[in-house]
Amino acid sequence: MSAAPSPSARPPVRLRRRFGWPRRVFSQVLLMQLAVATGVTVLATGLFLAPLSSQLDDQAMRRALAIAETMASPRTAGDLLGGPPSATGPVQREAERIRTATGAEYVVVMDTRGVRWSHTDPAQIGRTVSTDPSEALAGREVMEIDSGTLGRSARGKAPLRDADGRIVGAVSVGIEYDSVRDRLLAAIPGLLAYAGGALAAGALAAYLISRRIQRQTRDLAFSDISALLAEREAMLHGIREGVVALDRKGSVRLLNDEAQRLLGLGPEAAGRPLDELLGPGRTADVLTGRAAGADLVTVQGHRVLVANRMPTDDGGAVATLRDRTELERLGRELDSTRGLIDALRAQDHEHANRLHTLLGLLELEMYEEAVEFVTEVVGVHRATAEQVTEKVHDPLVAALLVGKATVAAERGVALRIAPDSLLPDRLVDPRELVTVVGNLVDNAADAAAGTPGARIEVALRAEGRTVVLRVSDNGPGVPEERRELIFIEGWTTKEPPAHGRRGIGLALVRRLAERRGGSVRVAAGPEGGAEFTTVLPEALGDPPPAVPPASAAPRVPGPAVEESR
DSSP, rough: OOOOOOGGGGGOOOOOOOOOOOOHHHHHHHHHHHHHHHHHHHHHHHHHHHHHHHHHHHHHHHHHHHHHHHHOOOHHHHHHHSSOOOOSHHHHHHHHHHHHHOOOOOEEEEEEEBBOOOOSSSSGGTTTTTSSHHHHHTHHHHHHHHTTEEEEHHHHHHEEEEESSSSEEEEEEEEEEHHHHHHHHHHHHHHHHHHHHHHHHHHHHHHHHHHHEEEHHHBBBHHHHHHHHHHHHHHHSSSSSSSEEOTTTBBBBEHHHHHHHHHHHOOOGSSSSSHHHHHHSHHHHHHHTTSSSSSSEEEETTTEEEEEEEEEETTTEEEEEEHHHHHHHHHHHHHHHHHHHHHHHOOOHHHHHHHHHHHHHTTTOOOHHHHHHHHHHHHHHHHHHHHHHHHOOHHHHHHHHHHHHHHHHHHTTTEEEEEOBBBOOOOOHHHHHHHHHHHHHHHHHHHHHSSSTTTTEEEEEEEEEEEEEEEEOOOOHHHHOTTGGSSTTTOOOOOTTTTTSSSSSHHHHHHHHHTTEEEEEEEETTSSSEEEEEEEOBBOOOOOOOOOOOOSSOOOOOOOOOOOO
């Protein structure tokens, strides 16, 4: 038995290379362009060659007719009428001379009976022609491709007239058709050379274009590009961050769903300049790159946004937007809660001191002094609450001011309501006014804290459906050159709070006021500090209809009812 072949002796496996349509964009574009260039070249060559044969035939027939017209002169007619046909006669000599001079295949002169008077073969002189001469003898010129005794030729026939214009015969001239075909074949190499040159130039251009496409597409396949586009669409419209792509001129190239929501724009914004869509402001400056930096804060409408911008290789940029409205609100609530906790801690400490004092007074049996002490302590807090609710009838705003007064008091700042304040309970959006009052009072408390006799005055007035808010303090005030800067998003002179952002409050106040068609401005206060005046049009609803007194109510007619006695 023969031994089994060892594994090392097995023939190597050959991988069969599969040929098919290439996957790369570069290869596909190159092949398509080469196919188009080749097809156009072949089509152009074919369209040129198709009429060339007919043109050469027409030229040959016209040339034959021109020779025939030259031969058909009155002199030839006179020689024909002067004697019988002869191989050495004047007609034969003249015809051979013209044939030799023009390179024609034959020049035949015939009389009205169709008898030849000249021919390249002298033996044919005196015989009848092989083709029908009736049209030429009838006075008409003839051009045709036909076959005769000398083979296929391009022919021209002209009537022969004497000096008086009478038809005495005809002249038939033939040009060998092989010469026409030879001219056609001779033209093909030159034509193919031009076509080959054009094809080579087209192939070079196709290669250069394909190389450029290869660089621009990073040598990807069409399927890869399609997958990337699908993934990009899914990613852009699925993420919870706004994405804005701009071209080098600052026009919007792409805007995903979240960016449309955050900026208040629609799909029609694509292709339009960003400055035109958003108008002048910090948001447009941040997105277009006029304001540089990372994690830039801006306010758009009632939203607080954080924007980052990354330039692209083509001169454009991609900007991302994150909505920090809720986070900013929570951060401010956290700051307020911490302040309230500090205030409660201080109150707890103060409350313990007051209880100890009250306990001491009771142990010392100083009952009248204890009563006076409790009355004084309770009266201060009750007076503050009563003062606020007497002037401010909206419960949310009143509660805010009572709380702010307590926190400010713990910081050594007295908060009071201006005597001319009066805010009715018909606010359209109380939370909006709470935001404005809270930001302005917090800023005033920060400015006045540490000042001897620190105090804040809040004035709230209703003028028709407009609310006018004035918050003043006796702090250091705002220098005149900074009175516009303080309303810019992100601009601040304070240390960042726990949530890491400053410079939002006043910008948000201005945006809320301008959204209602109002305004906010800062000026020097009457006590040397700052005075913020905010005007909020259409912030109040219509007053309720007046109810007529009961005595004036109209009586409903009806049957008389006897009163009970």
